[in-house]
Amino acid sequence: PLVSGKLLFERANEFGFAVGAFNFNNMEFLKAILEAAQEEEAPVFLQTTESAIGYAGIEFLAGMVHAVKDSYKVPFALHLDHGRSVESVLLAIRYGYTSVMIDYSDKPYKENLEVTRKVVSLCSPLGISVEAELGRLVGREDEVESVEEVLVDPEQAKEFALGTGIDALAPAIGTAHGAFKFKGEPRLDFERLRRVKERTNLPLVLHGASGVYYEYVNEINMYGGELKGARGVPDDDVRRAIELGINKVNTDTDLRLAFISTLRRMMSEERRNVDPRKFLKPAMEEVKEVVKRRIRLYGSSGKA
Numbered sequence: 001p002l003v004s005g006k007l008l009f010e011r012a013n014e015f016g017f018a019v020g021a022f023n024f025n026n027m028e029f030l031k032a033i034l035e036a037a038q039e040e041e042a043p044v045f046l047q048t049t050e051s052a053i054g055y056a057g058i059e060f061l062a063g064m065v066h067a068v069k070d071s072y073k074v075p076f077a078l079h080l081d082h083g084r085s086v087e088s089v090l091l092a093i094r095y096g097y098t099s100v101m102i103d104y105s106d107k108p109y110k111e112n113l114e115v116t117r118k119v120v121s122l123c124s125p126l127g128i129s130v131e132a133e134l135g136r137l138v139g140r141e142d143e144v145e146s147v148e149e150v151l152v153d154p155e156q157a158k159e160f161a162l163g164t165g166i167d168a169l170a171p172a173i174g175t176a177h178g179a180f181k182f183k184g185e186p187r188l189d190f191e192r193l194r195r196v197k198e199r200t201n202l203p204l205v206l207h208g209a210s211g212v213y214y215e216y217v218n219e220i221n222m223y224g225g226e227l228k229g230a231r232g233v234p235d236d237d238v239r240r241a242i243e244l245g246i247n248k249v250n251t252d253t254d255l256r257l258a259f260i261s262t263l264r265r266m267m268s269e270e271r272r273n274v275d276p277r278k279f280l281k282p283a284m285e286e287v288k289e290v291v292k293r294r295i296r297l298y299g300s301s302g303k304a
């Protein structure tokens with residue numbers, strides 16, 4: 001059923017696992033995520049960015065989730081990912097979102113603190129969880145862009161948590177959105193993560209966490225794509241981050257790679273087919289498989 005993000009954050013923090021937060025902007029991804037969660041008996045966050053809302057319309061995205069709110073036995077929250085304004089949060093509240101992120105990480109600290117406090121005052125009385133970000137990820141995907149990396153300051157994180165009353169915090173510890181993470185070797189600042197957890201004891205969120213699996217990158221390149229130098233976060237680093245207190249892992253790029261690699265292969269093999277379902281069904285199945293793989297990596301299988 002559709003539940004508040006507060007429930008998912010609190011249980012993950014208590015038992016030391018992470019809940020997968022999977023992005024969708026259409027029916028195929030939403031269905032794949034929910035079926036994967038059902039089969040893994042795992043809680044999930046279903047999340048949409050503002051650009052996903054721009055693509056499909058919030059009435060379609062929220063409408064689909066509300067239509068199936070009692071069709072799956074696993075608990076799932078509907079989360080606004082990278083909300084960039086109070087107006088965006090208000091729209092999500094109006095359409096029955098049960099969790100929001102207000103991302104003021106590229107604004108001055110004081111502004112981030114003030115606006116986040118405001119969003120908490122709007123959401124908490126409604127039982128809607130609030131996630132905020134401190135520090136800045138590099139990399140560009142959708143409209144989420146930042147030019148220079150700023151790692152989170154653990155002392156500031158403690159003050160920010162106390163000053164805002166947020167339910168969850170996304171500390172920037174070296175990851176980036178998209179398929180091209182890290183300039184050199186993959187490197188997360190685990191010591192910094194440990195200190196943020198120690199000082200806040202909050203549920204923590206890892207952004208830019210996709211593994212960018214070689215088998216999908218390779219298949220995309222074999223069937224006409226051009227992903228040179230694609231690189232993600234190794235599974236062992238995700239496990240380590242969860243040991244150190246990550247309780248929600250944002251996952252968008254891995255679903256896109258699974259979908260596009262299958263779509264490219266099918267389109268090149270079935271040259272006489274013009275029924276989109278012949279291509280979308282296997283692509284959706286591949287997304288479901290990668291969601292199950294990530295749910296197991298996060299330790300959330302059987303935790304519904």
Ligand SMILES: O=C(COP(=O)(O)O)N(O)CCCCO
Pocket residue numbers: 023049081082141142144176177178179206207208209210211250251252253254
């Ligand atoms: O942190 C993430 C996803 O990170 P990744 O691109 O590693 O899947 N998100 O917040 C998803 C939306 C923005 C980028 O697509």
Ligand code: NA
Pocket residue numbers: 080081082101131250
């Ligand atoms: Na988020």
Ligand SMILES: [Zn+2]
Pocket residue numbers: 082144177207208250
């Ligand atoms: Zn993100």
